[in-house]
Amino acid sequence: MSVSHAVRGPLVLExxxxxxxxxxxGATASFLGTVRAGPDDGPVIxxxxxxxxxxxxxxxxxITAEAAxxxxxxxxxxxxxxxxxxxxxxxxxxAVAAPHRAAALDACRFVIxxxxxxxxxxxxxxxxxxxxxWRDNEGGRVPGRPTPTRPST
Amino acid sequence: xxxxxxxxxxxxxxxxxxGEEVVEVEVPAPATVADAIAALRERLADGHRLPARPxxxxxxxxxxxxxxxxxxxxxxxxPPLAGG
Numbered sequence: 759m760s761v762s763h764a765v766r767g768p769l770v771l772e773x774x775x776x777x778x779x780x781x782x783x784g785a786t787a788s789f790l791g792t793v794r795a796g797p798d799d800g801p802v803i804x805x806x807x808x809x810x811x812x813x814x815x816x817x818x819x820x821i822t823a824e825a826a827x828x829x830x831x832x833x834x835x836x837x838x839x840x841x842x843x844x845x846x847x848x849x850x851x852x853a854v855a856a857p858h859r860a861a862a863l864d865a866c867r868f869v870i871x872x873x874x875x876x877x878x879x880x881x882x883x884x885x886x887x888x889x890x891x892w893r894d895n896e897g898g899r900v901p902g903r904p905t906p907t908r909p910s911t
Numbered sequence: 912x913x914x915x916x917x918x919x920x921x922x923x924x925x926x927x928x929x930g931e932e933v934v935e936v937e938v939p940a941p942a943t944v945a946d947a948i949a950a951l952r953e954r955l956a957d958g959h960r961l962p963a964r965p966x967x968x969x970x971x972x973x974x975x976x977x978x979x980x981x982x983x984x985x986x987x988x989x990p991p992l993a994g995g
Contacts, residue, residue: 791995807993808922808923809922809994810920810922810968810971810987810989812971813968813971813972813987814994816971816972817971817972817973820972838994838995849995850994850995870995873994873995874992874994874995875992876973876992876994877992877994877995878922878968878987878989878992878994879992879993879994879995880922880923880924880990880992880993881993882923892923892924892990892991892993893993894990894991894992894993895991895992895993895994895995896991898991900924902924902927903927
């Protein structure tokens with residue numbers, strides 16, 4: 759059964775782990791990506807994530823299917839948070855279970871790398887003075903339209 | 912020769928710079944993804960602010976600029992990705 763991978767609210771890893779756990783899977787690996795502000799990022803007060811949600815779900819399903827084909831016996835559960843995400847909170851959560859540890863760890867790495875490369879998700883930083891910037895996974899930072907500093911969801 | 916109608920979707924920074932999220936364009940058949948993007952850039956007042964060769968998705972899957980289009984396709988212009 760396909761479920762939505764987009765979540766508006768805090769991500770919780772335990773339900774994802776429960777979803778992939780099984781008695782014939784002896785290894786579970788998980789990954790949490792959390793929102794951070796680096797030393798050169800300025801006074802970021804919040805990060806806003808948006809997505810092409812119909813494609814986000816399908817692309818996550820495709821990545822999961824690819825992992826299952828590449829590592830037999832692997833099960834994957836993953837979610838991406840959208841909307842306003844405070845610094846320190848998780849923006850992506852992944853749980854992978856497999857019969858053995860090598861497959862669990864390798865498949866978990868595969869899922870996060872493919873997610874960063876392929877998911878149609880965008881990130882806008884809001885700074886304390888109301889200026890904004892679009893950030894991408896290649897290190898790009900492009901100024902955006904100024905916005906009120908009040909959080910939006 | 913018939914026309915192919917394509918529903919173009921714009922996200923994030925591309926929606927911000929054009930002020931549009933959904934735009935219908937028509938291109939003469941046969942047409943590729945690149946043809947629809949050229950028509951979209953021509954159609955919008957701020958279309959020149961969209962890249963001529965953006966990352967694109969066709970019907971919810973990553974696509975190439977050379978991919979053929981069919982009537983009723985949904986084309987999405989994807990700004991540089993930032994998931995994870």
